Amino acid sequence: MDSRRRPVLGHRWLPAPKRKRLRRRGIKPSAHGQWKRAPARASGGVARGERPTGGSPAGATLPRFVGGDGTAGRGERTWRSAAPWSRGGRFDAGMTPMGDGGKGDGNLGGGDKAGGQQSLGKGGGKQADGQKGGGDGGKGGSQLGITPRATDYAAWYQDLVLKGELADYSPVRGCMVVRPYGWSLWERIRDIFDRFFKETGHQNAQFPLFIPMSFLAKEASHVEGFAKECAVVTHYRLKAGANGIEPDPESKLDEPLIVRPTSETIIGAMYAKWVQSWRDLPILINQWANVVRWEMRTRLFLRTTEFFWQEGHTAHETEQEAREETLKMIEVYRKVAEEYLAMPVLVGQKSAAERFAGAVETWCIEALMQDGKALQAGTSHFLGQNFAKAFEIEFAGRDGQRQNAWTTSWGVSTRLIGGLVMTHSDDKGLVMPPRLAPIQAVVIPIWRKDEEKAAVASYVDGFVAKLKAAGVRVHVDDREQFKPGYKFNDWELRGVPLRLEVGPRDVAAGKCVLARRDGGEKQIVDVAGLETRLPELLEQIQAALFAKAKAFRDASIHRARTYEELVKTLEEKGGFVLAPWDGDAAVEAKVKEECKATIRCIRAEDAGESAPAIGTGQPTTQWVLFAKAY
RNA sequence: CGGGGCGUAGCUUAGCUUGGCUAGAGCGCAGCGUUCGGGACGCUGAGGCCGGAGGUUCAAAUCCUCUCGCCCCGACCA
Numbered sequence: 162m163d164s165r166r167r168p169v170l171g172h173r174w175l176p177a178p179k180r181k182r183l184r185r186r187g188i189k190p191s192a193h194g195q196w197k198r199a200p201a202r203a204s205g206g207v208a209r210g211e212r213p214t215g216g217s218p219a220g221a222t223l224p225r226f227v228g229g230d231g232t233a234g235r236g237e238r239t240w241r242s243a244a245p246w247s248r249g250g251r252f253d254a255g256m257t258p259m260g261d262g263g264k265g266d267g268n269l270g271g272g273d274k275a276g277g278q279q280s281l282g283k284g285g286g287k288q289a290d291g292q293k294g295g296g297d298g299g300k301g302g303s304q305l306g307i308t309p310r311a312t313d314y315a316a317w318y319q320d321l322v323l324k325g326e327l328a329d330y331s332p333v334r335g336c337m338v339v340r341p342y343g344w345s346l347w348e349r350i351r352d353i354f355d356r357f358f359k360e361t362g363h364q365n366a367q368f369p370l371f372i373p374m375s376f377l378a379k380e381a382s383h384v385e386g387f388a389k390e391c392a393v394v395t396h397y398r399l400k401a402g403a404n405g406i407e408p409d410p411e412s413k414l415d416e417p418l419i420v421r422p423t424s425e426t427i428i429g430a431m432y433a434k435w436v437q438s439w440r441d442l443p444i445l446i447n448q449w450a451n452v453v454r455w456e457m458r459t460r461l462f463l464r465t466t467e468f469f470w471q472e473g474h475t476a477h478e479t480e481q482e483a484r485e486e487t488l489k490m491i492e493v494y495r496k497v498a499e500e501y502l503a504m505p506v507l508v509g510q511k512s513a514a515e516r517f518a519g520a521v522e523t524w525c526i527e528a529l530m531q532d533g534k535a536l537q538a539g540t541s542h543f544l545g546q547n548f549a550k551a552f553e554i555e556f557a558g559r560d561g562q563r564q565n566a567w568t569t570s571w572g573v574s575t576r577l578i579g580g581l582v583m584t585h586s587d588d589k590g591l592v593m594p595p596r597l598a599p600i601q602a603v604v605i606p607i608w609r610k611d612e613e614k615a616a617v618a619s620y621v622d623g624f625v626a627k628l629k630a631a632g633v634r635v636h637v638d639d640r641e642q643f644k645p646g647y648k649f650n651d652w653e654l655r656g657v658p659l660r661l662e663v664g665p666r667d668v669a670a671g672k673c674v675l676a677r678r679d680g681g682e683k684q685i686v687d688v689a690g691l692e693t694r695l696p697e698l699l700e701q702i703q704a705a706l707f708a709k710a711k712a713f714r715d716a717s718i719h720r721a722r723t724y725e726e727l728v729k730t731l732e733e734k735g736g737f738v739l740a741p742w743d744g745d746a747a748v749e750a751k752v753k754e755e756c757k758a759t760i761r762c763i764r765a766e767d768a769g770e771s772a773p774a775i776g777t778g779q780p781t782t783q784w785v786l787f788a789k790a791y
Numbered sequence: 792c793g794g795g796g797c798g799u800a801g802c803u804u805a806g807c808u809u810g811g812c813u814a815g816a817g818c819g820c821a822g823c824g825u826u827c828g829g830g831a832c833g834c835u836g837a838g839g840c841c842g843g844a845g846g847u848u849c850a851a852a853u854c855c856u857c858u859c860g861c862c863c864c865g866a867c868c869a
Contacts, residue, residue, distance in 0.1 A: 334861085389867065423869095457792090457867060464868070517869095525869095537869060574869055607828055646829035653829095664828055674828075791869095 307654070309588045314532040315460075321582055322461045325591045325655055335459040335466030339575065342655065345599040347469065347575055351449060353501050354471060354573065357493045363445040363473060368427050370450075371418040376426035379551040383425065386518020390455040392420040420453040425519060425544070425570055428474045429552035436556045436566060439478045443486075447473040462579035463536075463791050470574035476554055476566040480545075483567035484522075487543040490571040491524040494539035502577065503594040503707035504528050504584045505714045506538055507737070507786065509762035514749055517570075521545035527762045527786070529714045530583035533735025535761045535788035538580050541571035579791075584710050585679075591656030592678055594706050595699035601634040602695060603657045607645045607664035620668045624688050631692035633699070653678060658702050659695065679706060718786070724748070724775040727787060731758045737786045741772040744783070748776030758789045 307324065308316040322328050327343030339347065355365070371394060378384050398412035421427070432444055451469050459465045473490060477483040491508060498504045506526035516523040520542035528536045548554070549565035558564050585592040595601050606621050608614040621637060628635045636657075638648050645662065652660055662674035667688070676683040679702055686694070717736030721727035727740045742748065742760070752775075753759050767784040774781040 330861095386868090452869095454868070458865095468869075470869075540869070572869075576869055605828090609827060641827095644827045644829090644831060646827085646831085648830085649828095650830050662828065666828080 307588060307590060310531065317588070318579075318583060319461065321586055321591055321654075322579075327578065327582075327591075328461050330461075333466075335456060337459075337461050337465050337467075339469070342599065343578060346578055346581075346593075346597065349597050349599065350497075350502070350577055351471070353497055354493070355447075355449075357497065358447050358471075358473065361445075361489060361493065363447045363475075365448060366446045367448055367450070368421075368424050368431070370421055372421050372424070372427045374417045374419050376430060377419060379426065380519045380548055383519035383548075383551075387422045387454070391422055392453045392455055394418040394420065421450070422452055422454045423570075423572075424448065424450070424452075424472055425474065425548050425568075426552070429548045429554060429568070432474075432476050432549075432566070432568070433552045433554045436476060436554055438556050439558050441556060442476060442478040442566060443482065444476045445473075445486075446475070447471060460579070460791075462575055462582070464576075468574050468576070470572050472570060472572045475569045476549070477568070478556075478558070478566065480567050483545075483569050484543055486569045487522065487524060487541045487571070490569070491526065491539070491541040494526045494541065494571070494573055497573075498526055498528065498538055498577070498580075499707065501594070501596045502581050502584070503596075503703055503710060504538065504577075504580055505707065505711040507762050507764065509764035509767075509786070511540075512744075512746075512749060512760040512763060512785070514746060515759060515761075517542045519544060519547050520570075521547065525762055527788075528580050528584065529717055529736060529788075530580070530791065531713070532583070533717060533789070535737065535790040536576070536580045536583070537761070537790065538577055539571070539573040542569060544568045544570060585706050586656065589650075590654030592706070593656035593658060595658045595703045598656065598658050599634065600636045600652075600655075600657045601699055602628065602636075602659040602661060603648075603652045604635060604637045604661045604663060605645050605648050605652075606637065606639055607662060609665075613665045616668050617663055617665065620688075621663055624673075624691055627692040628695060631696060633692070633695050649676075658699060661691075677702065679709075721775070722772060724752075727752065727775055728756050731756050731787060731789065735789065737761065737788045739767055739784050739786055741774045741781050742783060742785045743774035743777055743779045743781040745774065745777050745779075748774070751776065752787060756789070758787045760785050761788045761790060762786050 307320045310317045322343075325342065326340045327346065328337045328339050331338045358365075374393065377387060377391070395414055395417045396408035396410075396412045397414060398409040399406050400409040401407075428446070435441060435444065449469075449471050451467055452472075453467050456464050456466055475483070475486050477486060495506055495508050498506045506528045508524070508526055511517075511523040511525055517540060522543040524541045524543075525537055526539045528538045530536055544567075546565040546567055548568050554566040554568065555563055556566060581594075581597070582591060585594065593599075604621055604625060606614075606617045608617050618639075625635055625637060638652070640648070643651070649660065649662075656678060658678050660676040660678070662676065667673045667685075671688055672685050673688050673691075674683055675686045675698075677698075717734075719730050719734055719736060719738045721730045721738050721740045727738055730738045738758075749760055763783070763785045767786070768782050769784065771780050771782045772784075773779065774783075
């Protein structure tokens with residue numbers, strides 16, 4: 162096929178590995194470019210690769226058919242349960258090149274940033290590689306292939322998500338694949354919220370993925386907000402065309418559909434149909450769904466083109482009721498964020514500029530990441546009658562008058578997972594708060610001999626059953642291809658809160674080694690009573706994580722009295738900066754332009770002391786929180 | 792969309808400036824053996840024709856043109 166381009170060197174048709182293999186067996190290309198066996202040299206000279214050792218003798222003749230039965234021998238798994246998440250490729254590279262490369266010149270992250278998706282590993286190694294073959298034997302310290310936070314926070318985050326197997330990039334630009342471990346985390350978050358939603362009277366339902374394009378236009382500011390990032394469906398059929406397959410022009414839709422970026426419009430249209438009387442209200446519906454917003458720049462979990470979320474949509478008879486709903490749900494968000502994700506948040510309102518497109522008021526929970534940037538972790542909108550008017554959600558009131566309903570909407574997304582990662586994790590990997598951790602405790606059995614293995618196994622079985630009965634999510638890592646040390650690091654990377662190391666010595670003593678992921682301290686404890694001890698310890702860890710994050714957050718709230726001070730503080734210290742602001746949008750815009758910081762949240766409790774507002778100098782009692790944000 | 796950078800094995804990459812020996816390596820993967828309390832080791836093996844298409848040339852991973860994709864920086868956002 163290729164031959165026209167390589168008419169001469171016939172042997173080059175073979176793939177390189179194949180050539181290499183043949184070469185090893187002493188077969189070389191002849192002058193005519195054909196492969197043939199080299200004449201055995203001297204006396205029965207054994208060509209390389211034909212070594213008559215164990216395994217397969219005649220290497221050249223029956224190459225790689227061995228092992229056909231190789232699987233049989235290892236079928237005998239005894240107390241086995243597959244890891245709850247099949248992990249495909251182990252985490253790979255990264256750990257390698259850094260190991261020796263970094264040593265050569267003691268550099269650290271001197272590497273170019275360019276790598277992006279695989280930025281790590283590029284770091285050291287490279288330039289000094291003249292000595293390739295040599296290597297330096299030594300294991301490059303404790304490099305786990307995770308970029309340290311101090312070196313490059315964004316790369317660190319990416320390493321954790323990828324190597325912790327929470328998510329992976331997909332072939333679709335900007336869209337991620339949430340892997341089983343990441344999804345199990347989301348399922349836990351989802352279930353917790355879902356329970357609270359139901360407790361507050363909401364029901365789940367499901368609305369279409371597609372929305373008629375015209376719907377979007379019905380609410381003026383809503384279009385403005387979303388028009389720029391909508392995926393549009395224009396055809397419903399493909400056909401073979403000049404350049405392969407293409408949309409069939411005959412199948413063009415009369416009215417294009419958009420893929421929902423959010424569902425206010427289509428839900429509004431349905432509510433209009435369902436609401437006739439005040440007796441039909443309130444309508445309290447939530448949907449768990451995926452939405453699409455065509456983002457320019459994406460980051461795993463934090464901003465992807467498609468993301469997974471929950472959107473609650475309610476319609477009420479009165480303004481007050483709708484306002485109460487808005488606040489009730491932001492409180493649910495606060496509660497779950499703080500009590501389950503152990504992620505402290507500030508609760509407040511958005512400025513007009515930051516408000517949801519179409520909302521009258523937007524309330525938010527705002528978290529702070531370890532790098533000093535804020536993260537909007539959830540929003541609840543009081544939509545007034547904007548959508549009710551646009552979609553004619555009308556009803557006959559108690560007084561017989563026809564009127565518009567008052568609506569709200571509120572949502573949290575898989576972005577919370579990004580927040581979770583950036584709130585607690587460290588240079589060794591993820592750190593999961595126990596209430597959320599898919600696995601709360603992992604057991605690492607240790608043995609040398611088969612008798613030990615059996616003894617350890619039954620010992621472990623004994624207490625693991627009790628732990629499970631006590632409601633602890635425990636997993637036994639009995640993989641035989643990895644040594645204990647490897648497993649320690651592996652589970653630390655995954656953020657499992659507790660690790661139990663159990664070896665022959667422990668079996669004899671009725672003990673085990675208990676290690677905490679946060680802090681990392683180890684202690685030897687009695688196995689008896691673990692089922693009461695672990696749940697307590699898990700709660701302590703939960704509390705400790707929250708306390709630590711909160712202390713950091715609180716220490717990261719600064720004050721500024723003037724515009725200059727605000728800018729300086731944002732640049733030098735990061736975090737939240739509280740400053741007097743009188744509502745002037747121009748000043749807000751100026752801050753945004755100058756230092757990429759926005760008003761994250763306006764809290765009633767920050768109001769107080771009267772001061773000249775930044776920018777305008779007008780006296781104001783309103784103090785607002787600025788920050789750079791994700 | 793504007794500005795930069797990068798595409799060589801599953802991953803990280805060497806080679807490209809100055810075309811030519813068989814495209815090297817580390818990790819990972821498979822088999823066997825020894826190991827197993829903080830990422831073990833040995834041996835053997837599998838796996839690339841260099842993002843794609845043209846062109847120049849006796850000869851292209853390497854030079855030229857086009858193209859596709861990805862990453863970074865900016866404008867937008869949960």
